[in-house]
Amino acid sequence: MTSHLVIGILNGDDIGHEIVPAAVEVTRAAAAKTGLEIDWRPMPIGRSALDTHGSTFPEGTMETLSKMDGFILGPIGHQAYPKVPGAINPHPIMRKGFNLFANVRPTKSFPGLGAIHEGIDLVIVRENNEGFQPDRNVVAGTGEFRPTEDVTISVRVITRVGSSRVARAAFEIAQQRKKRLTLVHKNTVFKLGCGMFVEECHRVAKEFPEVTVDEVIVDTMAMRLIRDPQSFDVIVTTNMFGDILTDEAAGLVGGLGMAPGLCIGEGNLAMAQATHGSAPDIAGKGIANPFAMIESARMMIEWLGHNRKIAQAVEAASIMEKAIAAALGNPATRTRDIRGTADTAGMTRGIIAALG
Ligand SMILES: NC(=O)C1=CN([C@@H]2O[C@H](COP(=O)(O)OP(=O)(O)OC[C@H]3O[C@@H](n4cnc5c(N)ncnc54)[C@H](O)[C@@H]3O)[C@@H](O)[C@H]2O)C=CC1
Numbered sequence: 001m002t003s004h005l006v007i008g009i010l011n012g013d014d015i016g017h018e019i020v021p022a023a024v025e026v027t028r029a030a031a032a033k034t035g036l037e038i039d040w041r042p043m044p045i046g047r048s049a050l051d052t053h054g055s056t057f058p059e060g061t062m063e064t065l066s067k068m069d070g071f072i073l074g075p076i077g078h079q080a081y082p083k084v085p086g087a088i089n090p091h092p093i094m095r096k097g098f099n100l101f102a103n104v105r106p107t108k109s110f111p112g113l114g115a116i117h118e119g120i121d122l123v124i125v126r127e128n129n130e131g132f133q134p135d136r137n138v139v140a141g142t143g144e145f146r147p148t149e150d151v152t153i154s155v156r157v158i159t160r161v162g163s164s165r166v167a168r169a170a171f172e173i174a175q176q177r178k179k180r181l182t183l184v185h186k187n188t189v190f191k192l193g194c195g196m197f198v199e200e201c202h203r204v205a206k207e208f209p210e211v212t213v214d215e216v217i218v219d220t221m222a223m224r225l226i227r228d229p230q231s232f233d234v235i236v237t238t239n240m241f242g243d244i245l246t247d248e249a250a251g252l253v254g255g256l257g258m259a260p261g262l263c264i265g266e267g268n269l270a271m272a273q274a275t276h277g278s279a280p281d282i283a284g285k286g287i288a289n290p291f292a293m294i295e296s297a298r299m300m301i302e303w304l305g306h307n308r309k310i311a312q313a314v315e316a317a318s319i320m321e322k323a324i325a326a327a328l329g330n331p332a333t334r335t336r337d338i339r340g341t342a343d344t345a346g347m348t349r350g351i352i353a354a355l356g
Pocket residue numbers: 015019074075076077078079080255256257273274275276277278279280281282287288289290292337
């Protein structure tokens with residue numbers, strides 16, 4: 001079996017130019033220790049690509065990425081893009097184009113970082129392509145319409161296929177962990193949409209008899225995440241609920257710098273994408289917390305290792321995990337947002353040093 005992976009590097013915007021190189025550096029160092037060969041392919045994207053290629057998402061990007069094993073996508077600061085042709089938000093195109101329907105977002109508390117609770121270790125699996133960001137094949141554009149100047153209609157699309165595939169991804173993760181899955185929805189009000197999502201989750205549950213399933217209504221979940229986050233293991237929910245709850249969960253463990261994510265589907269390609277945005281308020285200062293991006297890259301290498309049966313990738317992910325935990329345990333090798341004294345480069349060096 002080959003130990004060779006081809007991975008794209010797409011920095012994104014603002015702090016993306018600081019944290020994506022950090023993720024590449026750490027992954028490269030871990031790969032070198034395990035004999036994993038990675039062919040890194042930097043690609044233009046975002047504001048800088050608008051200047052060099054006339055588009056924030058240059059033509060041919062999807063085609064090139066489709067031949068790779070995975071890619072690291074830095075945060076995209078699309079709100080600040082100028083209103084010119086070519087300045088587009090690449091996220092939905094990538095998530096939908098590669099059918100990356102499951103956004104796997106772990107939340108873990110590490111001691112001493114200012115987590116509101118200790119002992120949090122949960123994973124939110126967010127449906128990535130439906131809800132209020134529906135697939136272009138189902139509803140044109142973003143799913144928003146303005147039939148008159150005074151009325152806007154935002155369409156929320158839930159399908160059986162979309163619900164059952166993200167449910168299956170969540171059950172598979174639950175099966176590998178504590179065998180507990182919480183369905184988060186609001187079928188008390190959205191009887192058809194959330195109703196269909198819940199129905200499909202229960203249908204998939206029959207394939208996983210060892211996994212215990214419970215349900216929590218989303219507004220109650222917002223409260224319970226703050227009061228007793230330790231009572232959850234794996235959570236699956238629809239797109240917008242997942243978008244909001246994952247940021248809330250990050251707030252419990254030190255903030256958005258602690259919020260990694262991996263977008264996966266049924267195909268072989270994985271996209272490492274932190275939960276947070278491009279943080280323009282701290283960009284260029286060298287102080288961004290690289291954890292979320294480094295951990296996202298680590299999750300991708302681990303997923304590819306299992307998916308392709310590449311022992312060196314699984315091993316690289318494992319030594320990264322230990323090194324990240326070691327660096328987080330020392331204020332001198334963690335950033336200021338998580339009660340440390342290091343800058344981005346210092347934390348990155350700290351993790352690499354801890355690889356052994
Ligand atoms: N996945 C993505 O690419 C996302 C992109 N965005 C875009 O990012 C831009 C900024 O959006 P905001 O609402 O300000 O959200 P944001 O996530 O960029 O920032 C929110 C707050 O968290 C802090 N923060 C975020 N990541 C951090 C890190 N790694 N280390 C330390 N602090 C960190 C920021 O400094 C800021 O105070 C917008 O253009 C938005 O559309 C927003 C969310 C997701």
